[in-house]
Each structure stands twice: as C-alpha cells, then as structure tokens.
Amino acid sequence: MQRRKFLRTAGVGGASVAAVSALAAPAVAQSMPEVKWRLASSFPKSLDTIYGAGEFFAKRVAALTDNKFQIRVFAAGEIVPGLQVVDAVQNETVECGHTASYYYVGKDPTFAFDTALPFGLNTRQHNAWVYHGGGLELMREFYKEYKMVSFLMSHTGAQMGGWWRKEIKTPEDMKGVKMRIGGFAGQVMSKLGVVPQQIAGGDIYPALEKGTIDAAEWVGPYDDQKLGFNKVAQYYYYPGWWEGCAALSLYCGEKAYEALPAPYKEAIAVASGDTVSWSVAKYDAQNPKALRELVAAGTKFLPFPQPVMEACFNAANELYAETIAKNPKFKKVYDSWKPFRNEEVLWFRVVENTFDNFMARQSAANKL
Secondary structure (H helix, E strand, O other): OHHHHHHHHOOHHHHHHHHHHHHHOOHHHHHOOOEEEEEEEOOOOOOOOOOHHHHHHHHHHHHHOOOOEEEEEEOOOOOOOHHHHHHHHHOOOOOEEEEOHHHHOOOOHHHHHHOOOOOOOOHHHHHHHHHHOOHHHHHHHHHHHHOEEEEEEEEOOOOOOOEEOOOOOOHHHHOOOEEEOOHHHHHHHHHOOOEEEOOOHHHHHHHHHHOOOOEEOOOOHHHHHHOOHHHOOOEEEEOOOOOOOOEEEEEEEHHHHHOOOHHHHHHHHHHHHHHHHHHHHHHHHHHHHHHHHHHHOOOEEEEOOHHHHHHHHHHHHHHHHHHHHHOHHHHHHHHHHHHHHHHHHHHHHHOHHHHHHHHHHHHHOOOO
C-alpha cells in the first residue's frame, strides 16, 4: 500500500519507476478477461492420480493466469459418462475433456495413437514421438475433423496385464474369456478368442464381482488397489503389452480454444506439460508400495507366458496390416509411428535396457 502511494506522489524519477513497475507487474493479466471452462473427465474421483491429473492441470492454468482462467473438473458421470467425453467436447457440451483416446477407436482406429498401441512405445518414447517426432502435428491434423485441439496431458507409465479369474498358461486359455479391455487392444484380443468389453473405470468392479466379465485391465497397482480389484480376481498378470505407456489427452473444443487470448492458450500448453511430469512421477512413487501390499494380501502376480506374448504380438501385427490396408488416416500416422518406434527400441536396447536389466538382476539377488 505504502509503495503504491509513493509511486503516485513521487516526482519525475518516481514516475519513471512507476512506468517500469507497470510493465513488470501483471498488468497483462489484469487486462485479460475472466474465462470459465468445464472439463469432463473419463475417470472417477476416487483416483487421485488419473482423475487428479485434471485437477492439477486446472490449478496450474489458474496460477498461470492470475486466476482469471478457471477450469472446473467433473468426474465421469457428472456431466457425461466416462466413455463419451470426446462427444461432449465435439458437441460443445463442455469446453474440454481429459480422456484416453483409444476409447474412441469405434469412430476411427487412428484415435489409438494418442494413448497407446499394442507393442508400441514406452512413456519416454511416446513423449519423444509427440514432441519431437511429428506425433502432435499428425494427431492435431486428424482431430480437425472432430473440431478438437489436442494436448498430451498425463501418463500412467507402463501398465499391468490385468486381473484374471483363472490362470493363463497358453493362448488357448484365453478363448471365450470376457475381458474389459479398451481400444485397439480389444481387437487384438478378439483374434485370440477373447470377448472384449468396453467398460468405464468406475463400472469395472461390479462387472467383475457379478461375473459379467472374467477379466479386466485398468492401470497398475496403485489405482487397481484403490478400486478393489484384488477382492474379486486372484491373478494379476504383467506386462500390459497393449500399453507400454498410456498417454491421456486433453481435448479442447476448437471454437472455445480459438476464442482464448494467446496467453491463455500458452497457459494450457504449459500446464498440460507440467501435468505430464506430475502424473508420471506420482505413479512411479505410489506403485511400489501398492504392489507390496497386494502381494501381502494374497494377490498372485504372474508374467504372461512367452507363447501368449508371441501369439499376441503376431495378432497385433496382423491387425496393423489389415488396418493400414483399409484406413488411409491410420496408415498416415502409422507410417510415422512405426519407424520411430523401431529406432527408439534400438536405442533403448543399447543403454536403458542394459542398465535396467542389470539393476533388476541385483534386485532379484537381494543385492540392493
């Protein structure tokens, strides 16, 4: 208060200081409009990671705009069901949404690239493709048809292979299993006789409990423990070969986004990037403890047998070949994504994997 009074009453020198201060102070923010958006999430409030990413993002946007740009987050079912977020953004029911793109492969399988493809990229590799491999530009071009602007907004890291009521020893054991599994991976599973089911996260537990489904994949130990899946299924498999990462997207309605002042658009870009780092770190920090607790509670952790992995890998490649032959949009993105994946795998084989594998052996030998 005293400082403002001084600047108003000072002489010429004071006026100069006041002018400089006006430029340095948040004068731009003061001149910006107040904007209120609604964000529809595909995820339940009980998950402070995957749903919490939306809340973290909204707080960052507010902080970056002097609280002038407010985004209110709504959990799955509060405005629209969890699997209808893209529709809500398209229809301008909400200004933006936080969801997994592969929920919408029924519209076009090209959606899957934004989140994950079977035997695809890990978290760092996906980020590299999006930010430096042309992935963001390709997906934004694709989303123009849906009148949306996309941002990478969070990650779960590599996922588990789901909860199963029975042990899986061979590919034949998968035949007839009704499994909650989303997106492109469900189509791969169907080649092995699995009956894929698209079910929102908050509805998985009752479906497993009632026997409507026989297996379900969700995320990993921390989220899965919170949802109580270990109470209704005994076997917890790994790895989730369909999600070497699971990148979750922010979709902004094109009309709402283009109406924003440039600083607000930048705030969305910065906040979404911050949320990517926050979400990966939170999952990596929470999963080890949850894993130990699940083991102590009697959950049986099992790797998918090699014959199962090989059968799934072959089925995935068959599906890719079929899809690129009939879908030019998918092919355009795939022709960028596949060689990038192959180069990344080569690089990771040299240093990342050799280091990780050595440390894993030390852990297994109780030397750490």
